[in-house]
Amino acid sequence: MQNAELATGDKIEGRCTKCRKNNEHIIITLLKENPAQVECTICKRQHKYRPPTAVKTPAVRQSNLLKDTERKEWEALRPGMNSAKAVDYSMTETYKVKTLINHPAFGLGLVQRVAGPQKIAVLFEDGQKTMRCK
Numbered sequence: 001m002q003n004a005e006l007a008t009g010d011k012i013e014g015r016c017t018k019c020r021k022n023n024e025h026i027i028i029t030l031l032k033e034n035p036a037q038v039e040c041t042i043c044k045r046q047h048k049y050r051p052p053t054a055v056k057t058p059a060v061r062q063s064n065l066l067k068d069t070e071r072k073e074w075e076a077l078r079p080g081m082n083s084a085k086a087v088d089y090s091m092t093e094t095y096k097v098k099t100l101i102n103h104p105a106f107g108l109g110l111v112q113r114v115a116g117p118q119k120i121a122v123l124f125e126d127g128q129k130t131m132r133c134k
């Protein structure tokens with residue numbers, strides 16, 4: 001990123017660790033054309049420049065939607081699950097996709113996919129969770 005037009009004394013939006021929010025800051029020193037030391041215009045504190053934090057969009061709605069989808073998936077798959085065939089979950093075991101597992105906290109779960117090295121995505125009644133495996 002090039003901030004060639006920045007100069008000391010310029011005002012820049014940054015994160016203030018004292019105010020705990022994004023404030024206007026005055027650039028005190030520059031390092032390689034990037035703000036290094038800045039002064040908060042609100043609390044007048046001088047500190048290292050931190051970029052403004054992104055305003056967090058509420059993730060709740062998104063996760064509720066996801067939960068809904070997972071719940072429907074669970075309900076569709078549940079009749080085909082034979083809980084007698086479920087194996088007790090252990091993070092030292094290896095699992096194949098479509099294996100039924102029994103988790104001490106989440107109950108019956110269906111291995112849906114390999115989610116990464118030593119990780120499996122398991123669908124529980126509670127929703128999908130990533131579990132460790134061998």
Ligand SMILES: [Zn+2]
Pocket residue numbers: 016017018019020023040041042043044045
């Ligand atoms: Zn401040």
